[in-house]
Amino acid sequence: MQGIGVTGAVSPALLQEEAVAQSAAGVMGPGAVPVTLTLNGKVVKVTVEPRETLLDVLRNNLDVTGVKRVCDRGTCGACSVLVNGKVMYGCSILAIDVQGKQITTIEGFALTNGKPHPVVEAFVNNDAQQCGYCTPGFVVAAKAFLDHNPNPTSDQVKDGLGGNLCRCGTYMGVRKAVLEAARVMKGGSRG
Amino acid sequence: MAEYKWPEMSKRKVMGRPFTRLDGVEKAAGRARYNSDLNKPGMLHAVMVGCPHAHAKVHSIDVSAAESHPGVAAVRVMAPAGTEVQWAGYEVAAVAATTEIAARDAAAKIRIDYEVLPHIVNEADLKKVQSRAKAAGEQIEGDPDQAVKESGIVVSEGTYGIPTLQHSCLESHGNVVAWTPDNKVEFNPSTQSVTSIRADVARALNVPAANVHVHQDHIGGGFGSKFQPDRWGVESAQMSKTAGGKPVKVFLDRSMEQVIAGCRPSGFATVKMAAKKDGSITLWDSQSWASGGIGGGGSPPIPYVFTKIPNQRKLHSAISLNTAPIRAWRAPNHQQASYLTCAPMEDLAAKLSMDPLDLFLKNVQLTPRADTYERQLKKAAELADWKKLWKPRGSQTGSLRRGLGIGVNTWGGAGHDSTCRCNIHADGTVEVELGSQDLGTGTRTIISQVAAESLGLHLSDIKVKIGDTNYPPSGTSGGSTTVGGVSSSTRKATLNALDKLFGEVAGALGSQPDQLEAVDGKIQVKGTPSKSLTWKAACQKLGVKSISETGSNVPKEAAKEGLNTGGVGGVQIADVTVDMETGVAKMNRLIAVQDIGLVINPRTAESQVFGACIMSICGALMEERIMDDITGRMLNADMEYYKLAGIKDIGEIIVHIEIDEQNDKRGVIGLGEPPAVGGIAAISNAVSNAVGVRVPTVPMTPMHILNALNGRKS
Numbered sequence: 001m002q003g004i005g006v007t008g009a010v011s012p013a014l015l016q017e018e019a020v021a022q023s024a025a026g027v028m029g030p031g032a033v034p035v036t037l038t039l040n041g042k043v044v045k046v047t048v049e050p051r052e053t054l055l056d057v058l059r060n061n062l063d064v065t066g067v068k069r070v071c072d073r074g075t076c077g078a079c080s081v082l083v084n085g086k087v088m089y090g091c092s093i094l095a096i097d098v099q100g101k102q103i104t105t106i107e108g109f110a111l112t113n114g115k116p117h118p119v120v121e122a123f124v125n126n127d128a129q130q131c132g133y134c135t136p137g138f139v140v141a142a143k144a145f146l147d148h149n150p151n152p153t154s155d156q157v158k159d160g161l162g163g164n165l166c167r168c169g170t171y172m173g174v175r176k177a178v179l180e181a182a183r184v185m186k187g188g189s190r191g
Numbered sequence: 192m193a194e195y196k197w198p199e200m201s202k203r204k205v206m207g208r209p210f211t212r213l214d215g216v217e218k219a220a221g222r223a224r225y226n227s228d229l230n231k232p233g234m235l236h237a238v239m240v241g242c243p244h245a246h247a248k249v250h251s252i253d254v255s256a257a258e259s260h261p262g263v264a265a266v267r268v269m270a271p272a273g274t275e276v277q278w279a280g281y282e283v284a285a286v287a288a289t290t291e292i293a294a295r296d297a298a299a300k301i302r303i304d305y306e307v308l309p310h311i312v313n314e315a316d317l318k319k320v321q322s323r324a325k326a327a328g329e330q331i332e333g334d335p336d337q338a339v340k341e342s343g344i345v346v347s348e349g350t351y352g353i354p355t356l357q358h359s360c361l362e363s364h365g366n367v368v369a370w371t372p373d374n375k376v377e378f379n380p381s382t383q384s385v386t387s388i389r390a391d392v393a394r395a396l397n398v399p400a401a402n403v404h405v406h407q408d409h410i411g412g413g414f415g416s417k418f419q420p421d422r423w424g425v426e427s428a429q430m431s432k433t434a435g436g437k438p439v440k441v442f443l444d445r446s447m448e449q450v451i452a453g454c455r456p457s458g459f460a461t462v463k464m465a466a467k468k469d470g471s472i473t474l475w476d477s478q479s480w481a482s483g484g485i486g487g488g489g490s491p492p493i494p495y496v497f498t499k500i501p502n503q504r505k506l507h508s509a510i511s512l513n514t515a516p517i518r519a520w521r522a523p524n525h526q527q528a529s530y531l532t533c534a535p536m537e538d539l540a541a542k543l544s545m546d547p548l549d550l551f552l553k554n555v556q557l558t559p560r561a562d563t564y565e566r567q568l569k570k571a572a573e574l575a576d577w578k579k580l581w582k583p584r585g586s587q588t589g590s591l592r593r594g595l596g597i598g599v600n601t602w603g604g605a606g607h608d609s610t611c612r613c614n615i616h617a618d619g620t621v622e623v624e625l626g627s628q629d630l631g632t633g634t635r636t637i638i639s640q641v642a643a644e645s646l647g648l649h650l651s652d653i654k655v656k657i658g659d660t661n662y663p664p665s666g667t668s669g670g671s672t673t674v675g676g677v678s679s680s681t682r683k684a685t686l687n688a689l690d691k692l693f694g695e696v697a698g699a700l701g702s703q704p705d706q707l708e709a710v711d712g713k714i715q716v717k718g719t720p721s722k723s724l725t726w727k728a729a730c731q732k733l734g735v736k737s738i739s740e741t742g743s744n745v746p747k748e749a750a751k752e753g754l755n756t757g758g759v760g761g762v763q764i765a766d767v768t769v770d771m772e773t774g775v776a777k778m779n780r781l782i783a784v785q786d787i788g789l790v791i792n793p794r795t796a797e798s799q800v801f802g803a804c805i806m807s808i809c810g811a812l813m814e815e816r817i818m819d820d821i822t823g824r825m826l827n828a829d830m831e832y833y834k835l836a837g838i839k840d841i842g843e844i845i846v847h848i849e850i851d852e853q854n855d856k857r858g859v860i861g862l863g864e865p866p867a868v869g870g871i872a873a874i875s876n877a878v879s880n881a882v883g884v885r886v887p888t889v890p891m892t893p894m895h896i897l898n899a900l901n902g903r904k905s
Contacts, residue, residue, distance in 0.1 A: 051292075056291065059228070060290070065230075066221020070361045070362075070445070070830070071445050071829065072444070073445065073829055073830065075830045078361060105221070106220065106221030107221055107222075110219070110220035110222075111216075120216060120220050124211050124216055124219055127795060127797075127798045129215065130630075130632065131361070131362070131410060131412045131630060131631030132214075132218030132223055133411030134361055135219050136221035139220075158838050158839040159839065162837050162839050165361075165837060166805075167360065167361050167414075167806075167835065168412060169803070171837075172801045172841075172844055173798060175838065
């Protein structure tokens, strides 16, 4: 019924892998523990409780706020981040579980020396945003989608971006933006 | 004195063009800071504790364990012993602590004993809620008793329902606030009204308004639910004061957001309509009821649009429920009224064996704008390919059935109170300042377009400053009145400032101020480009001075000036396919035709209509608040089971905004609300057309559709 696909959800395989790694490392907490994250190419250290989600640690401890807290329950995709290049919901993973992984947020790729990433540019060109609160999550999901599907059809875009929700109703613009970004990223024209 | 009227449509250079939004990159790149993103030095995090019962008396409340929890800076009891709570989720206590997690842990230690009282939370069956019903007086026009007896008329009767919806703003309600020992308050809310919320905060805290400063750069959705500081705003300020002025951040958890931070009233009605065999409608007879929470409320304006039906009887009852109070919703009560009118009309057409398009057209004289609706119905039908695709109700076979349906809308719009200040500096810089807000509608962008147009400059030459109480007051962003208000005040302020600039440079151009014009980045003698100064050179004449002029939109006088007016109509046609075995209704297309006066930015205007249509699709197919009779609580207070459409669920949306000289002459009107009205009626009618029977209860979920097909009452 609802176009929520599996693309934005936490990959079961990755979770399983994590579970094994965790049991090997032993139990952490309760109470705050040192956590080392590789965030947007830089190593950052924080002291947080094992029960804290990556989303909350990014927003509350690291002031990385392009990642938004909306449903806080793995439904809306506003907290989308990339973990080793795969899109995941920041609200549905614990910060301690992604140590040693490459974590990329919207801040990590959206602007390079002030120049917008083609996905960002396409979102602006196609007015694929209104209040904008869901938009960084959409841009992260769209980038990951295009990284894995550089030549999407319009139907594939609808499936690939099915893990993100917008309340203002910007989907018409998002559809066009993702297709435009695909063309531009391959060296084609906007139109 | 400047003449403020808009330049002719054909002569505009900046207005009317589809510029991309000014804050587009900032938002899409995640750099836009919403107030929920603020992390201020020393900031405390606050959480609220809600009552788990729909109706209860607080017997005792013990916060001592919370107060001694590590990191806790303040605890507030919001519902002291003896308080009678009338809905689940009601705020009982609040905790502020150095970390969010400490605040949550402490909140869990608050011990509250309740005396649980009986509740009623569902109103679909009027007979069961009679004890909670408050009837308004019966309203009668013409002779409804006689009208139903006329020979040769066809009568259609049905009962219809449309549920309570939750606003579901993606940025939840909340704020960051600091109430410092010098009695000053810095308030950073998520609000639709930067200007008026200052007065509300000042009143609630008993602080002079001049001591309250409000700032907001962006808001993550409001839809009518974010006008007040709310109880959490006031309590968080008190906690800041207790904590010596440290900033306190409170943004509601999703579950609380869904329960208490905004819903719209339901709407139910048993409607009898009658028409002559040619389709002329002669009778409207309705018994309607709705709930807006404990205070009742929610009276849909029915019959909607077709207000001149000659014989009418209306009886409405407000139902008081133990549910959170309603808030304004994008076009309050209009979706309900549109559905409760257009659905009976579709049923009447089926009873008459008439094409509903013909029935709507036949009766346009019963609307206040017959020409508009006739034109729009025909245009929407053309875009929908109605004549080819529409089939009589019940005439289809097979498991996948396609249906078409119609819904109509109307709205006021016009401009709210707004003052703009335009500053022109000697280096040529132009600032326009308004205490307004951009809800994502593109307010910043259209302000900039109006200023650039008026000053003969480019968009990039204008610095728009909004979202702060240091700027002149502007109205609340509600009722689709923002664009009318801010465009008119910006027009007047910029032209007033330009007049001053003309006065400064007329001598240098050997002319009089009233003989000058601002065109293409130059100040020149009218029609004489050879006698000109560049904008920069003209501004240099200011020397050490700068110009600062204001202009105001005053709603009472706006119509005379012609900058903004109100009153529009629109038509939606939906095209759906329903699977008769599973009951799943799928959108094929939604067509929206909208009349909307002068359009400043067709790109953002189209986005508004797309968004309004998508909100209609959510409301027609998915959204409903589900209340549990036994516990009195909302069962789907999340975004998993409170369904919103995803990118795949909306089909294609075809928008036709009537941009033409005739509409343009009416001035700016406002577009946020009207296209959000008719879609639910259109989609519901399309479903009934497809499946062959009325599915009486919105949303058109598989359960409701299969119940209707199997003759079950849902």
